[in-house]
Amino acid sequence: MKLSKLKNSYDVIIVGSGIAGLYAALNFPESVSVLMLSKQERHISNSSLAQGGVACVLDTENDSFDFHIEDTLIAGGRKNDIDAVRTLVEEGPRDVLRTIEYGVEYDRDEAGELIKTLEGGHSKRRIVHHKDTSGKEMVDKLVMAVEKLPNVTLSDETMVTSMQRITNGFKATIMHGDEFRQIFSSFCILASGGIGRVYKYTTNPSVATGDGIRLAYEMGASIKNLSYVQFHPTAFNGANREQFLISEAVRGEGAYLLNCNKERFMDRYDERLELAPRDVVSRSIIMESRRLGNNSFYLDIRYKGEEYLKKRFPGIYAGCLKQGVDISKDLIPVFPCHHYLMGGIETDLNAKTTLPRLYAAGECACTGVHGKNRLASNSLLEALVFGRRAAEDIVRCINANFYAVKEQKEEAIDYKGAPLPKGTRTEIREIMQKAYFVIPDEGAIHEGKRRIEAILNRLRNGKFAVNVDYCEALSLATIAYIILREADR
Ligand SMILES: Cc1cc2nc3c(=O)[nH]c(=O)nc-3n(C[C@H](O)[C@H](O)[C@H](O)COP(=O)(O)OP(=O)(O)OC[C@H]3O[C@@H](n4cnc5c(N)ncnc54)[C@H](O)[C@@H]3O)c2cc1C
Incomplete structure (x- = not known):
């Protein structure tokens, strides 16, 4: 409009x-x-x-x-x-x-x-x-x-x-x-x-x-x-930034979580096994990956059969197929990634x-x-x-007793300025991925906060063009800064 x-x-x-x-x-x-x-x-x-x-x-x-x-x-x-x-x-x-x-x-x-x-x-x-x-x-x-x-x-x-x-x-x-x-x-x-x-x-x-x-x-x-911040334990382990989610319901309906040796391992970490809450499962995957020195993990729901899987999980079935994985025949490669706040x-x-x-x-x-x-x-x-x-x-x-905002005069908006320097958002993401992923890296939090603060000050005080790129970078830097400040206490 x-x-x-x-x-x-x-x-x-x-x-x-x-x-x-x-x-x-x-x-x-x-x-x-x-x-x-x-x-x-x-x-x-x-x-x-x-x-x-x-x-x-x-x-x-x-x-x-x-x-x-x-x-x-x-x-x-x-x-x-x-x-x-x-x-x-x-x-x-x-x-x-x-x-x-x-x-x-x-x-x-x-x-x-x-x-x-x-x-x-x-x-x-x-x-x-x-x-x-x-x-x-x-x-x-x-x-x-x-x-x-x-x-x-x-x-x-x-x-x-x-x-x-x-x-x-x-x-x-x-x-x-x-x-x-x-x-x-x-x-x-x-x-x-x-x-x-x-x-x-x-x-x-x-x-x-x-x-x-x-x-x-x-x-x-x-x-x-x-x-x-919540990390989902079972996102499809692909190369895209936006990772395709393999819903918890797949484990709810009986999928097994396997390590790189194709063995179930959740009994090592929690008696609720695959149905432990997602933070527990995410942490378990990271600890298992450290134990074995390998980041390959899988979900196995093959035994439910093609007919059931296509009917119950049509989106996941089709989404995985697009990535070359037929969930009725193949293991689904998964790894934790950011999911919810x-x-x-x-x-x-x-x-x-x-x-x-x-x-x-x-x-x-x-x-x-x-x-x-x-x-x-x-x-x-x-x-x-x-x-x-x-x-x-x-x-x-x-x-109740209420005063509405009055008709206001709009002011001219100054939105012109320099383009956002390339790589600003990538830098923010890399700092967060290193400092504050599933098991936070205590050593990287303080240094990450210092770098994010510098980016935030640059964004706030520079004369940048107001556009989607700039506004989103400002939001990401603000969010990263508040998270790391909280974590650094
Ligand atoms: C893959 C995936 C699977 C999930 N599965 C489940 C599930 O099964 N069950 C469950 O309970 N939860 C699930 N969640 C979480 C749940 O979907 C979200 O927490 C919830 O839908 C958030 O709703 P919301 O209305 O708060 O925000 P959103 O649905 O994210 O909507 C945000 C809106 O804000 C707008 N917006 C943002 N910034 C601006 C701006 N600057 N100006 C104008 N508009 C703006 C966006 O355009 C968008 O319209 C899932 C999340 C994901 C990502």
Whole structure:
């Protein structure tokens, strides 16, 4: 959409069209005007890539809120915020059922009952899914629902480059190609997703550069536990930056993890074997690789047979086949890589940040639900529950004693300058990969922080052209700096 078509001000700007942003938008009444921005096309997000599904307690005969809470706390090393976990677990089922009303189809058995799968760290089968493309199904259907809302304007390929607080709201500078504008809003929900691109290898798509966290940090919001980074144990071990994920559900359905000698080895590290939480499995792989001096690891699910595998894991089957691996006949080469961020912009139970009228939901937020390590399939649930709660809290504010942002004059934007020096992002990634991967390298953290700080100062103080390259590099440097500063304590 041409930026000139946008209004001067909105009640709410939502930065991001992943599950958190989409579901927040669906929870505003028609009287609230919303502008939803996506850095690339609206379907491109971490949400769209989710494979495994959404964890929630729908079967109270065989499962309970207490079991789900306990599993979440065990995975999180009991560093979780218990009130946030309780809110997530108890309110989540209602939100998941509401997504069905918006058209999301989860797999069902012949009797029409929802099929629930198991993933690492879950003591019960409670993950509802759409084959192995759950996120795409959810995003596709929720996008269709949001597109029908008369009060929500969606603008694709529109990046927020900077944001400032003003009286009664925010001023966002946005960019679409080489067109710039300033848009004003009374409230803002940051739903800008993860930080994967701060690493050399990640399961996250290219939008995941931590922009929302950088914007919040620059405005002075509290950022919490950014060093709580999750590495997925079983990404496809290929040469691309964006590593194709082999979902935990593959181990949930019985895949074995093998070392370079094609032997199972998890019994050496954890009695839960392949179904230990993902941080445990990731660390076990790294320790096993050090023990054997070899980085080759495999998943073996061949024994389930072609027919079952094609039906249950069509995305993974096709994705691996593209890389020349037929999972019904071949071992799948895997290795840990960056996957998820537990920390982020600090929020309360209503997704409110420490700044007035600024909210954060989904992966960019730190609600405290995940503690030190996220339980598989709890993040889509978090995006739903706290995306909704952000919208509900804003509606409460609007209905109470509230002053809206006034029509504002836009100022000229100076976006011209030198191009970003080549290799800036690569340098940031290499520092992070060395200093702060699965088992952090204590020796490299301090030196890494010093180098990142120098890059950050250069980016902040130089006169660079404001474009996607520059803004993303600034975000990556900011994120890397906060992580290493936290780790260096
Ligand atoms: C491969 C993979 C598999 C996963 N599997 C599962 C799973 O099975 N179950 C589960 O619960 N979780 C899973 N996750 C995690 C989960 O998908 C994410 O945590 C969750 O979807 C994040 O949703 P979100 O709405 O917070 O952010 P995202 O879905 O990442 O959306 C971020 C949005 O912000 C926009 N944005 C970012 N910066 C800007 C900017 N500067 N200006 C404008 N827009 C911006 C982007 O364009 C995008 O629209 C998986 C993640 C990956 C990568």
